[in-house]
Amino acid sequence: MLLDVSQSTLPADPVALGTALEATGYLPDEGLATAAYLALVMHRPLFLEGEAGVGKTALARALAEVTGRPLYRLQCYEGLEASHALYDWDFGRQLLHLRAAEAAHAAGDPAELEAGLYDRRFLLARPLLQALEDSPSVLLVDEVDRADDEFEAFLLEVLSDFTISIPELGTVRAETPPLVVLTSNRTREVHDALKRRCLYHWLEHPDFEREVAILRRRLPDVTDALARQVARATAELRGLDLLKPPGVAEAMDWASALHALGARELDPDTAARTLGAVLKYREDTDRVHALTRGALFGGG
Amino acid sequence: MAADHRTAGNGTRDVVTTVLGFARTLRHAGVAASPARVEAMLAAAAHLDVLDPTAVYWAGRLTLCGSPDDLDRYDAAFAAYFGGEAPRPRRSTGAEQPRVVRTAPLGTGEGSEDGGEPSDLATRASGEEVLRHRDVAELTVAEREELRRLFALLVPAAPMRASRRRSPSQHGSIHRARTVRRALRDGGEVTRLEHHRARPRPRRVVLLIDVSGSMSPYADALLRFAHAAVRARPASTEVFTFGTRLTRVTRELRLRDPDRALAASGSAIPDWSGGTRIGEVLKAFLDRWGQRGTARGAVVVVCSDGWERGGAELLAEQMARLHRLAHAVVWVNPHKGRSGYEPLTAGMVAALPSVDHFVAGHSLAAFEQLAGVIERTPGSSSLARSRRASPRGRTTGGTS
Numbered sequence: 001m002l003l004d005v006s007q008s009t010l011p012a013d014p015v016a017l018g019t020a021l022e023a024t025g026y027l028p029d030e031g032l033a034t035a036a037y038l039a040l041v042m043h044r045p046l047f048l049e050g051e052a053g054v055g056k057t058a059l060a061r062a063l064a065e066v067t068g069r070p071l072y073r074l075q076c077y078e079g080l081e082a083s084h085a086l087y088d089w090d091f092g093r094q095l096l097h098l099r100a101a102e103a104a105h106a107a108g109d110p111a112e113l114e115a116g117l118y119d120r121r122f123l124l125a126r127p128l129l130q131a132l133e134d135s136p137s138v139l140l141v142d143e144v145d146r147a148d149d150e151f152e153a154f155l156l157e158v159l160s161d162f163t164i165s166i167p168e169l170g171t172v173r174a175e176t177p178p179l180v181v182l183t184s185n186r187t188r189e190v191h192d193a194l195k196r197r198c199l200y201h202w203l204e205h206p207d208f209e210r211e212v213a214i215l216r217r218r219l220p221d222v223t224d225a226l227a228r229q230v231a232r233a234t235a236e237l238r239g240l241d242l243l244k245p246p247g248v249a250e251a252m253d254w255a256s257a258l259h260a261l262g263a264r265e266l267d268p269d270t271a272a273r274t275l276g277a278v279l280k281y282r283e284d285t286d287r288v289h290a291l292t293r294g295a296l297f298g299g300g
Numbered sequence: 301m302a303a304d305h306r307t308a309g310n311g312t313r314d315v316v317t318t319v320l321g322f323a324r325t326l327r328h329a330g331v332a333a334s335p336a337r338v339e340a341m342l343a344a345a346a347h348l349d350v351l352d353p354t355a356v357y358w359a360g361r362l363t364l365c366g367s368p369d370d371l372d373r374y375d376a377a378f379a380a381y382f383g384g385e386a387p388r389p390r391r392s393t394g395a396e397q398p399r400v401v402r403t404a405p406l407g408t409g410e411g412s413e414d415g416g417e418p419s420d421l422a423t424r425a426s427g428e429e430v431l432r433h434r435d436v437a438e439l440t441v442a443e444r445e446e447l448r449r450l451f452a453l454l455v456p457a458a459p460m461r462a463s464r465r466r467s468p469s470q471h472g473s474i475h476r477a478r479t480v481r482r483a484l485r486d487g488g489e490v491t492r493l494e495h496h497r498a499r500p501r502p503r504r505v506v507l508l509i510d511v512s513g514s515m516s517p518y519a520d521a522l523l524r525f526a527h528a529a530v531r532a533r534p535a536s537t538e539v540f541t542f543g544t545r546l547t548r549v550t551r552e553l554r555l556r557d558p559d560r561a562l563a564a565s566g567s568a569i570p571d572w573s574g575g576t577r578i579g580e581v582l583k584a585f586l587d588r589w590g591q592r593g594t595a596r597g598a599v600v601v602v603c604s605d606g607w608e609r610g611g612a613e614l615l616a617e618q619m620a621r622l623h624r625l626a627h628a629v630v631w632v633n634p635h636k637g638r639s640g641y642e643p644l645t646a647g648m649v650a651a652l653p654s655v656d657h658f659v660a661g662h663s664l665a666a667f668e669q670l671a672g673v674i675e676r677t678p679g680s681s682s683l684a685r686s687r688r689a690s691p692r693g694r695t696t697g698g699t700s
Contacts, residue, residue: 031358031361034348034355034362038347042344042347049367091480095480098484149535187592199344199362200365200367201362202368202371
C-alpha cells in the first residue's frame with residue numbers, strides 16, 4: 001500500500017521535485033532540486049555539506065513529506081556503536097523469557113529454547129534497521145562527521161547494498177532502498193570511500209530573494225518589510241567575517257524573535273536587543289555593536 | 301580537441317566519449333574523478349536531459365566532486381571543456397578569506413636540491429651524537445644528508461585521550477550484552493559480570509609550519525619531523541604550512557618515502573621563503589579548519605620564529621582563540637636553542653600568553669624532545685592547575 005503511493009508520487013524531473021518541495025515550505029535552488037531528484041531515482045545517498053544552519057537537516061524532513069515516506073533520523077556522535085545505530089537485543093526480556101520457560105517446564109529442549117531467545121520480538125531496531133524494514137523510507141544520517149571512522153566503516157557496509165545481516169536472525173534487505181541523506185558540517189574530512197558512494201552537494205546560503213521567500217513562507221505572521229530587513233541585515237552580517245556567520249536558521253530565529261516582541265520593522269534598538277538570536281559568539285556581538293551604531297539596521 | 305566535443309551528440313556513445321573526455325580534463329585540473337565517479341555521472345546524466353548544459357553541469361558536479369575545494373576547479377574545467385560559462389549560481393561565500401591552496405603549479409623551492417654523496421661514516425656513532433645536537437641551519441650538505449637518515453628513524457608517539465568507544469576490560473562499567481550472552485551460555489544464570497571501559501584513542505596533532513624566508517634553514521627539518529609524525533599516525537595528524545598563505549600538506553606527506561613526500565609538499569606550497577603573516581594565516585586556519593573541529597581538543601604545534609609582518613594584535617587575538625579550542629598549544633622556535641635567546645620579537649611576545657609549551661626546534665635532539673612534549677602534553681587546564689600548585693615556569697624543553 002505504501003509502495004504504490006510512493007511510486008505514484010515520484011516526481012518526473014528535478015523541476016517537479018522542486019515544486020513539490022516548495023509546497024511543503026522548503027525552497028530549494030536548482031542544484032539542490034537536481035541533487036535530491038538524482039538521489040531519489042538513482043538510489044544513491046545524498047551527501048550534504050555546508051555551513052551550519054543552511055537547511056541540510058530540513059531538506060530530509062521536506063523530502064519525507066514530499067514522498068510520503070516515514071523519516072528515520074540517526075544523530076551521529078563520537079563512540080556511536082552498532083547497538084545504537086543498527087539493532088540491539090533486548091537482554092532484559094530475553095532473561096525473563098528464559099526464567100519463564102524454566103518455571104513452566106523445568107527441562108525443555110535447550111536448542112529450541114535458545115532459538116526462541118533470538119526471535120524478532122526480542123530485537124530492538126535502531127534507525128538504520130528501522131529505515132530498511134519500513135521501506136520505502138527516508139533515512140537521515142545527521143552530522144556524520146561527528147562519528148568516528150569505525151562507525152563510517154559499517155555505515156559504508158549498510159549504504160552500499162542496503163542490507164543488514166543479523167547473525168542470529170538472518171539478513172534484512174530493503175525492498176526499495178531508502179532515500180538516504182547524510183549531512184556534515186565538515187568538522188573533519190569524511191573518508192573518500194563513503195563520499196564516493198554518494199552524490200555530493202555543497203549547500204550555500206540562499207540569495208536575498210530566496211531568503212525573503214523562505215522567511216515569508218516559514219513565518220507567515222512576519223510582515224514583508226520585516227522579512228526583507230532581516231534578510232538584508234543577515235546577508236550583511238555574513239559579509240562581516242564573523243566567527244559564526246548566521247545561517248537561514250538564525251535568520252528565522254531572529255525574525256520570529258522580533259515578531260514575538262511585536263516589532264513590525266527592524267530598528268536599531270530592537271535589533272540590538274535581539275542580536276542574540278543571530279550571533280552566537282561574544283566577539284561577534286561586540287564587533288557588530290562597535291561597527292554598526294544603527295548603520296546596518298537602519299530603515300528601508 | 302575540446303571543440304570536437306562541444307556539441308554533445310544524441311547517441312549514447314557520444315555522451316560516453318564526451319563525459320570521459322571531460323573527466324580527463326577534470327583530472328588534469330586536480331579533481332580526483334575516479335572511474336567509479338565517472339560511471340555515476342553517466343548514470344546521473346541518463347536521468348536528466350543531456351542536451352541541457354545546466355543538467356550536465358549538475359550531473360557532473362554532484363557525482364565527480366567530493367569537497368568544496370573541488371568546486372572551483374570543476375567550474376573552471378567545465379567552462380574550458382564545454383565552452384562558455386559554468387551555469388553555476390553565484391557562490392556567495394562572502395568573506396574573502398585567504399584561500400587554502402592544496403596544489404599549486406609552482407616550482408619546488410627546496411626538497412629537490414641534490415646534496416653531495418654522504419661522506420665516509422667511519423666514526424658514525426660518535427658523529428651521530430654530535431650531529432644530533434648541531435643546529436640544522438649550520439650543517440654542511442653531507443651532514444644534512446646524514447641527519448635526514450636519522451630523521452627517518454624518528455617515530456613521534458601520539459598523545460592519547462579517552463574515547464567514547466569502549467572495549468572489554470577487567471574493570472569498568474558492566475557490558476550488558478556480553479554479560480547476558482555469557483549467562484545464556486550458562487543456562488540463564490548470571491555467573492559473572494563482564495565489564496568494558498573507554499578505549500584510549502590517539503589525540504589529534506596539528507602541525508603548523510612556518511616556511512617563510514626567515515625560517516628557511518629549518519623548514520626542511522620541520523617538514524621531515526612532520527613527515528615522521530604523519531607516517532606514525534596518518535589518521536590523527538594534520539600538517540599545514542604557512543608564510544603568506546595557508547597550505548594543507550597532510551596528503552602529500554602521507555607518501556612513504558620522505559624525499560618524495562617532501563618534494564610533493566614542496567610543489568604544493570606556493571609561498572616558500574616569502575614573508576610571514578602569522579596572524580592572518582592563523583585566522584584562515586581557525587576559520588576554515590580549526591573551529592570546525594581540526595583544532596578542537598588537539599595538540600596544536602606552531603613552528604615559527606615569530607617574525608610577524610602583520611599586526612601583533614591580530615596574532616594575539618587568534619592565538620587566544622586557538623588556545624580556547626585546543627587541548628594544548630606548543631610553540632617551536634628554532635632560535636630558542638641559541639644561548640642568550642629572549643623571546644622579544646613582537647609576534648613572540650603577542651603569542652606567548654596563549655602558549656602552553658615553548659620549546660626549541662633547532663637540532664635533532666630538540667626534535668626528539670619536541671616529540672616527547674607532544675606525547676605527554678597535559679592539557680591547558682591541568683597545566684594551569686599544576687602551575688598554580690607549584691611555581692614552576694611554563695616553558696618546557698631545553699636550551700642546549
